[in-house]
Amino acid sequence: MGEIACREPSGSRMTSHSNGDTSGATPLPAGSLAIPSQSPAVAHGACLTIDLDAIVANWRRLAAEAPGAECSAVVKADAYGCGLAVVAPALARAGCGSFFVAHLEEGIAARACLPESDIYILNGLAPGSAPAFAEHRLIPVLGSHEELAEWAALSEGQWPAALHVDTGMNRLGLRVPEALALAGDPLLARAGIRLLMSHLVSAEKPDEPVNARQIEAFAALRQALPGIPASLANSSGVFLGAAARHDLLRPGYALYGGNPTPYRTENPMRPVVRLDSPILQIRDVEAGDTAGYNARWQAPSPRRLATLSIGYADGYPRSASNAGRALVEGVACPILGLISMDLIILDVTNVPGARRGTMATLIGDGLDIDAVGQAAGTIGYEILTGLGSRYVRSYTGG
Numbered sequence: 001m002g003e004i005a006c007r008e009p010s011g012s013r014m015t016s017h018s019n020g021d022t023s024g025a026t027p028l029p030a031g032s033l034a035i036p037s038q039s040p041a042v043a044h045g046a047c048l049t050i051d052l053d054a055i056v057a058n059w060r061r062l063a064a065e066a067p068g069a070e071c072s073a074v075v076k077a078d079a080y081g082c083g084l085a086v087v088a089p090a091l092a093r094a095g096c097g098s099f100f101v102a103h104l105e106e107g108i109a110a111r112a113c114l115p116e117s118d119i120y121i122l123n124g125l126a127p128g129s130a131p132a133f134a135e136h137r138l139i140p141v142l143g144s145h146e147e148l149a150e151w152a153a154l155s156e157g158q159w160p161a162a163l164h165v166d167t168g169m170n171r172l173g174l175r176v177p178e179a180l181a182l183a184g185d186p187l188l189a190r191a192g193i194r195l196l197m198s199h200l201v202s203a204e205k206p207d208e209p210v211n212a213r214q215i216e217a218f219a220a221l222r223q224a225l226p227g228i229p230a231s232l233a234n235s236s237g238v239f240l241g242a243a244a245r246h247d248l249l250r251p252g253y254a255l256y257g258g259n260p261t262p263y264r265t266e267n268p269m270r271p272v273v274r275l276d277s278p279i280l281q282i283r284d285v286e287a288g289d290t291a292g293y294n295a296r297w298q299a300p301s302p303r304r305l306a307t308l309s310i311g312y313a314d315g316y317p318r319s320a321s322n323a324g325r326a327l328v329e330g331v332a333c334p335i336l337g338l339i340s341m342d343l344i345i346l347d348v349t350n351v352p353g354a355r356r357g358t359m360a361t362l363i364g365d366g367l368d369i370d371a372v373g374q375a376a377g378t379i380g381y382e383i384l385t386g387l388g389s390r391y392v393r394s395y396t397g398g
């Protein structure tokens with residue numbers, strides 16, 4: 001049965017729905033479903049395992065890059081799909097004091113599990129929302145004169161805020177000349193500005209000239225608006241050198257195991273997420289046979305196929321059809337044909353031991369989220385944030 005249960009990254013017991021060993025023969029209550037306690041994968045399809053110790057280790061690793069600075073954690077989008085309510089308290093226990101989310105609602109959810117932390121709302125102040133920010137002690141990242149004025153009218157210096165300046169993204173934030181013009185303006189104090197912030201356009205590509213332009217523009221802003229702590233670096237920005245780091249690091253992706261330095265071969269972060277799914281059936285096909293909807297794969301020779309209990313409705317991207325891979329007994333097996341809503345077909349010809357119940361690894365054991373993103377024609381960020389709620393979710397560590 002061992003191979004049917006969710007795999008564990010570290011050998012520790014999993015904190016999943018499993019009741020543990022049934023050999024003690026506690027009778028099931030009458031009418032309950034007799035699902036073998038060791039096989040949540042059989043009951044639910046795929047297993048998603050999130051390593052909280054790895055998230056904490058990654059946060060420490062990022063903080064160590066900038067010893068004089070504070071390291072925050074970006075936990076927007078449900079902590080990049082990993083579960084805000086579990087991830088954020090684990091980071092707070094490790095010493096993380098500042099968190100960033102995108103929306104007011106995410107901030108309210110973060111406040112519920114982070115009673116003391118600083119919680120910043122990246123998408124700023126929606127019209128009329130200032131009282132809700134104050135009620136939940138949330139810190140808006142103000143990105144326009146309208147937002148500044150609205151917040152200042154409520155705060156009068158009592159409630160803090162961050163000021164977002166756009167140094168190249170053309171997305172959110174005051175334009176650089178608008179921000180420079182605020183030098184000496186009492187509006188900054190009335191709005192409780194305690195953090196000056198900007199966001200990098202291409203930090204994962206250190207050779208892009210836009211990095212140096214943004215770093216320079218941000219340094220000039222700090223000179224014009226002295227005495228305000230500052231934050232520029234996302235995950236990849238942490239690795240762009242001291243001039244990009246400033247007072248507060250703002251990593252997201254790298255906390256969850258994403259590679260912040262894709263231009264190097266080694267990912268400095270520990271993997272966090274693993275995704276396993278059991279093989280439901282094995283079949284042999286002849287040369288010329290096809291597999292899946294619309295017959296988008298045709299066997300070039302006799303092959304052995306395995307069908308996995310996971311599909312695009314679980315959050316595994318359909319765009320990885322005929323391109324992605326899964327590991328079976330350590331062997332990389334190609335995904336064949338179109339990914340279905342609930343099923344994926346693998347070529348397991350090179351894994352003679354594969355059989356019904358054998359687990360396949362879609363993320364993990366060196367098959368990382370960056371590689372899955374690449375196979376799907378997207379980025380690892382989208383793989384993480386698309387992770388569904390259909391899996392058995394387990395957390396290890398923490």
Ligand SMILES: *Cc1c(COP(=O)(O)O)cnc(C)c1O
Pocket residue numbers: 074076122198199233234235236250251252253254
């Ligand atoms: C999402 C986000 C981050 C985190 O970026 P990563 O690349 O995931 O580290 C930091 N700052 C802002 C403004 C963001 O929107």
